[in-house]
Amino acid sequence: MSNLPMNVPEGAENYKFAELMICLPSDWQVSQEAFETEENYWPIHWLNKMARLPHEYQTWLYLAHTVPNGDPAQPFASNTLFSGMILSVPSVVENLKSFFTLSLPNETEVHFFSLIPLHKEEMDLKLKNGAEVLFEKLEKAGVNEVVNLKRKNVAKKGFLFF
Known part of the structure; x- marks a missing residue:
């Protein structure tokens, strides 16, 4: 994805180069x-799809951007109810600060984002209440960028944190 600059808004010029990862x-x-x-391939398919998206649509991807699988959002495959992705800062990497930004010799900075699969209700929660609310719920539930097909939907009514 970072072979080409993204079409970033004014003020975000330092974020025109990015890479994505999924664990x-x-x-x-x-x-x-x-x-x-598709049950095994969907994470790779979506990694590729998301990496092409900013260049195909002359846009950009950044922290907390979400992309649904269609409208209305549909599950990625028969083995999951995940139907969208959100960009996050990598959290399973030990030295996070040095991993988020790669400074190249030509003074270009490439920023790394992880993809976290989301349930439709989680995307709706983010749109209604903001990314901070969703990220807080995901963090409290121990969700990170490692795909977990069995993880609970943190936006479902009755989801409690113990």
């Missing part, structure tokens, strides 16, 4: 054969 659990099937099914 899969160690037991995720990543063989060529496994990737022939």
